[in-house]
Amino acid sequence: MHGEAAMASSTLMLFFFLSSFFTFSPIPCLGRYHPLDPLTPSEFTQVRTIVKKSYPSSIHNLTFQYIALDEPDKYIVKSWLSKTNSKPETLPRRALVITRLDKHSHEIVVDLSTHSVVSDKVYAGHGYPLLTMDEQTVASELPLSYKPFINSVKKRGLNLSEVVCTTFSVGWFGEEHNKRVIKILCYYIEGTPNLYMRPLEGISLVVDLDELKIAEYYDRDRIPLPKAQGTEYRLSKQKPPFGPKFNGFTTVQPDGPGFKIDGHTISWANWVFHLGFDVRAGPVISTASIYDLEKATYRQVLYRSFISELFVPYMDPTEEWYYKTFFDAGEFGFGQSAVPLEPLTDCPENAVFMDAYYASSDGTPVKITNAFCIFEQHAGSALWRHTEIAIPGELITEVRPEVNLIVRMVSTVGNYDYVLDWEFKPSGSIKFGVGLTGILEVKGAPYTHSDQIKEDAYGTLLADYTIGVYHDHFLTYYLDLDVDGEANSFVKNNLVTKRVTDHSSPRKSYWTVVSETAKTESDAKIQLGLKPADLVLINPNKKTKPGNNIGYRLIPGSISNPLLSHDDYPQIRGAFTNYNVWVTPYNKSEKWAGGQFVDQSRGDDTLATWSLRNREIENKDIVLWYTMGFHHVPCQEDFPVMPTLSSGFELRPTNFFESNPVLKAKPPRHEHLPNCTK
């Protein structure tokens, strides 16, 4: 955020603003604007004005489905970054606008400096843009005044004022023609705010999104309504006994946080990076560089990274559920779904918060207060340690406590809450953490005991009439690493067993490293777990003093591969999850693994189709795509709200530095503060 907005967002921010910008020297020149800064509220307003001028509301039916920074070309950003200690030049400032305009999707590029439309293309391909919050809100309220629906509710003896409805993307299942529609399902909130646990199973509606009218209505099965009992999760409504109990805890940073925020640029310890926001992706981390103490310079690591798509297919093929195969970024907007973080619970006491902005469907800016928190984590672990007892008469114990910097956003897409962490480690690692929590999507079913279930129920019986349906979560990260420069290669350091057959050793075997550099995209499609290998992005043009390739390696986390058939429609659309790892040549237009227009997409514009070109990727500016997956078999502990399930992966320097980059890190000063008073 810029100017006034930044200052207003948090009084703590003001403090950082006024303090000196950076304490160590050779970092990129940082003025008030970074070329990758997200659009400001006033820029959103400008965009709106410019587009509305072309398409006056009096004549056109126009909604803004997506407005974001149209990123400047990489060379412009890099050139700006390299200009130290000089006033920032005028930078291009453009917006990409996707509108629904008289029932067509338009991709409009707006230049904010010239206040003009640069280009305006009608999109003729398959799929529709991001769903807006506004149209979903309107759509989900339509049933409440729709006679047949009101009758259905009455027939069930329920009270309309206790009904709320929400929206579900419909997917694509081979239909030749389709309209821009959304499904509506409804829930009963009598006695609980946990709507997801009380579905009015059997009732569904289809809303035409361009008309915002009900197009279809179904009232099929009459299935018992799951009870409200046990579904409440608000503390204020719980009854004793409470527990377990925790003692109080407070953290104090006598000198304040160790990081500095200048606009959207965050510097901390040996890291400097840019934190942006996109209504579709959520957090965008760019131009992350790490200071090399030995070389006395910052070195590039990550040009740009974000969650490109999140594919959540449910595993119930029946009429009421088969279409539930969601793309949470491309359909619902992972950024748009960001929720205000709660101080002291979502983030610790020492966190600093940042707001974020996106455009509503009429183009006006919407503020998400406390969309991000940034904090130093003193987890109580060792960054490195060693105790030496082998030297007679000496006992050496050297331990450096670990301090990490975490950037967090929580995206709540309907029922599920995703806690997204970017964790920077002074050792050069970046850990990408995901916590899955929130509420399950359950199906009403006529069972109170699993003994009654005679055929596949497609899930776990969690409570009376309540099935937690099996599903997956696949998060696909876009990782444009620039390892010490733009031209990189992807190397598989395969661990290969060698037999000793010549009696040269008492051993019969060992393993060694056989490196394989991926020449083209097909060499870099990897299903993890099949073959032991270290996967490294190297800079083939630079070597360490002993001659090793400078690199960063991927340390995978929980590995899950899709189990849907490759010819099944949802999997065709989600084919980017067919491999855990892909590498593509950098292409500014290839950002969204599931395609630009994901709602009702047909899988013709995905990472999987782009890669069919099998382009060269050796010694080129390349992008690593990593998919982290979860198969979720719900269990009763997930009811009525799910304890966080965490996973993640790590990018770790591997011969990037000449030696341990935190060897000469001093432990943080530790002050015993016995005299704390309230």
Added chain:
Amino acid sequence: MHGEAAMASSTLMLFFFLSSFFTFSPIPCLGRYHPLDPLTPSEFTQVRTIVKKSYPSSIHNLTFQYIALDEPDKYIVKSWLSKTNSKPETLPRRALVITRLDKHSHEIVVDLSTHSVVSDKVYAGHGYPLLTMDEQTVASELPLSYKPFINSVKKRGLNLSEVVCTTFSVGWFGEEHNKRVIKILCYYIEGTPNLYMRPLEGISLVVDLDELKIAEYYDRDRIPLPKAQGTEYRLSKQKPPFGPKFNGFTTVQPDGPGFKIDGHTISWANWVFHLGFDVRAGPVISTASIYDLEKATYRQVLYRSFISELFVPYMDPTEEWYYKTFFDAGEFGFGQSAVPLEPLTDCPENAVFMDAYYASSDGTPVKITNAFCIFEQHAGSALWRHTEIAIPGELITEVRPEVNLIVRMVSTVGNYDYVLDWEFKPSGSIKFGVGLTGILEVKGAPYTHSDQIKEDAYGTLLADYTIGVYHDHFLTYYLDLDVDGEANSFVKNNLVTKRVTDHSSPRKSYWTVVSETAKTESDAKIQLGLKPADLVLINPNKKTKPGNNIGYRLIPGSISNPLLSHDDYPQIRGAFTNYNVWVTPYNKSEKWAGGQFVDQSRGDDTLATWSLRNREIENKDIVLWYTMGFHHVPCQEDFPVMPTLSSGFELRPTNFFESNPVLKAKPPRHEHLPNCTK
């Protein structure tokens, strides 16, 4: 620890002692002694006296290789635990003693109540007992007064006073006969305490451990001595520039820690468990139960768990290195290698420390100060959360911050430091964390640049003349889960793709759960990553209200499988790593995955051989064995000391509770303490 020892160990402990024992009611009766308490210093002394009486030093050459509690039978422990609110009865108190006695290994059981030897068996099988610290110290000093060695040092123009030597187990490579020997390698510490980085490559000695005399001596290759430069890791010896810098940080718990320690029993939040210590295994967590708020009772989870073995094979088959295939628990003693934890760096400010004791080779007790730390971790994450925006006019945000209890020990086996965490979560999960740090084992080599390497160097060139040799770490955990009772079954909930072929759905596929209960041991041997499945230990005799099996599931961490040929000697000895998961029927004598006598073992007494009996494991008291592996391709960042590489796995309740067990947990009281003074 008991009595005076416990009180002396920490002033903080005193505080816990005096405070009321437990705040919530229905927990097992806790007197001063728990039947699984490790031997106390005075008990060690008693054992020594009893055994020495049978074998007077004047006649016998006796060393104590292992002294530990001979665990009472499970039913005795359980019966003791179930007797609430009554004086603890007299419990059996026996010690298992393994001695080398006149060049034979004896297994002696001593009864401490009757002060008598219960049994005394000469071990006639393959392999030798745990190496003691004392014999290793003596052995490693022998070269310094050994003429040929002194000459070798002189010939190299080196200074004997800068030489230190350490010990290496020799393994077994098919020899028919062998003696109890150990290898000695030496290092040069001129200008550095980092001996491992300066091997006198080419010189090796073999010491007869029963004689404590040099048996063989080799001075082969003359390889350049790696430089001291860049190997120093002590802060006090580093020169500027220092960095990166961290701001100070302090934690305050106004009401003190939330856990209580009574002897070796720790209670915290909804957990109660016993923390023991074994000279071979290190930490032993026993009788862990969790309080079920709904059922108002403690329920059993884990009867006993510890690291049964740690297999570390190096991948250099050449003469000087081939034998390096270490078993860090069975040969070197993971407990014996525990190092005193450094307050504020190894563990956070709010940690409480506990000492541990083992017996030296002459049977006298040795104290490891601060062997354990126990602390509450407020990581700044959410235990669970949800934000609800779907209900018109309402915004609900409910977040419970996560607090965990961590029990930590660090075991430094020569060069490597293993940070071992047992993490208890109020949600019922137990996470087993491992951090690998410390110093690589490197090989001297005549290279200064990788271009000079024309054949396999079996490692990475890290610095001049310094190869970081490829190796693995396999940690095998013994997990005697008793999920809500002793009789359990192991269930593979296989996720199986189903094709929809009857046009009943627009979908072509989905996955569902096909459960398979392991009948015998062979059904439960699992290489992870080959087949998607949730692996669950269930109690087949108990079900939840909706009829689900009460269970705990294994959530694996980093999966690595051994790459050595199965017929290779080290892998025969380490065959317990051939699968990531094994399940065996509980058998008191099957504790050590690599066998009771691991040094020079031949693989005839391992988990892999026991399991060949293919015993029944359904609805029985069973033990889960889990192996977590790391393939380590060293990189320059690991030089001269390695930033921690972390991994772990989780045991998570799965239909163990009727619903989320932390639904009614209140967030810890949070006090803003602005007036902290030094």
